[in-house]
Amino acid sequence: MPTLLHIDSSALFEGSVSREVTATFRAEWEAAGGTVVYRDLAANPVPHLSAAGVTSAFLPAEQRDAEQRAAYALRDELVTELEQADAVVIGAPMYNFTVPSSLKAWIDQVVLFGRTAGATKSAAGTPVVVVASRGGSYAAGSPRADFEFATTYLEKTLTELLGLRVDLVVPEFTMAKVNPAMAEFVDAAEASKTKAHQDAAAKAKELAKA
Numbered sequence: 001m002p003t004l005l006h007i008d009s010s011a012l013f014e015g016s017v018s019r020e021v022t023a024t025f026r027a028e029w030e031a032a033g034g035t036v037v038y039r040d041l042a043a044n045p046v047p048h049l050s051a052a053g054v055t056s057a058f059l060p061a062e063q064r065d066a067e068q069r070a071a072y073a074l075r076d077e078l079v080t081e082l083e084q085a086d087a088v089v090i091g092a093p094m095y096n097f098t099v100p101s102s103l104k105a106w107i108d109q110v111v112l113f114g115r116t117a118g119a120t121k122s123a124a125g126t127p128v129v130v131v132a133s134r135g136g137s138y139a140a141g142s143p144r145a146d147f148e149f150a151t152t153y154l155e156k157t158l159t160e161l162l163g164l165r166v167d168l169v170v171p172e173f174t175m176a177k178v179n180p181a182m183a184e185f186v187d188a189a190e191a192s193k194t195k196a197h198q199d200a201a202a203k204a205k206e207l208a209k210a
């Protein structure tokens, strides 16, 4: 049975578009008979990478002190989840032009040189679908295109450092319904959300079969 690593990072539990779209992906995956490992980085945040976490990676196991052993054990647990996944779906809302710090913390933990990153990458080739919800639009040619540091950051990190295969699903204009100044984008928001659900479902079906 193929395994999906499902990660959410929206701080909101109600009305989160990224959570809704990753749930669509997950439902299709499960319908195809796949299993799921779930990490909710808002409900159960992964700690920031500590000095012990950094230094433990450069020491043989027998030379680690108690703090380094504990820090490495967490990195090992998170990395093993990534390595054992046949596919990954990540809910990545845009916060202040980039990803939530909870997601950045997870990335800092799993980019482990000599294992997931470096000359050989232990999760290389694993497909990852990033659901990058955002209140506005940062599409090419839009006034704020240069402010996009969420998908640009994630694409580079997940491909260059970890060797994953990245697909993006981008529900945009999610704030249009609640921000009167964005009223003209309400229809675009609805269309974008519908497409995001369709793309997520199609991608899940395709990957669950692979």
Ligand SMILES: Cc1cc2nc3c(=O)[nH]c(=O)nc-3n(C[C@H](O)[C@H](O)[C@H](O)COP(=O)(O)O)c2cc1C
Residues within 6 Å of the ligand: 010, 011, 012, 015, 016, 017, 018, 019, 092, 093, 094, 095, 096, 097, 098, 133, 134, 135, 136, 137, 174, 175
């Ligand atoms: C702390 C915070 C910062 C945000 N920063 C931005 C931003 O820089 N650009 C933007 O377009 N939307 C921004 N938003 C709006 C969110 O990207 C939008 O509500 C999106 O739908 C969040 O994903 P979610 O629906 O899965 O929670 C921000 C929202 C929050 C809560």
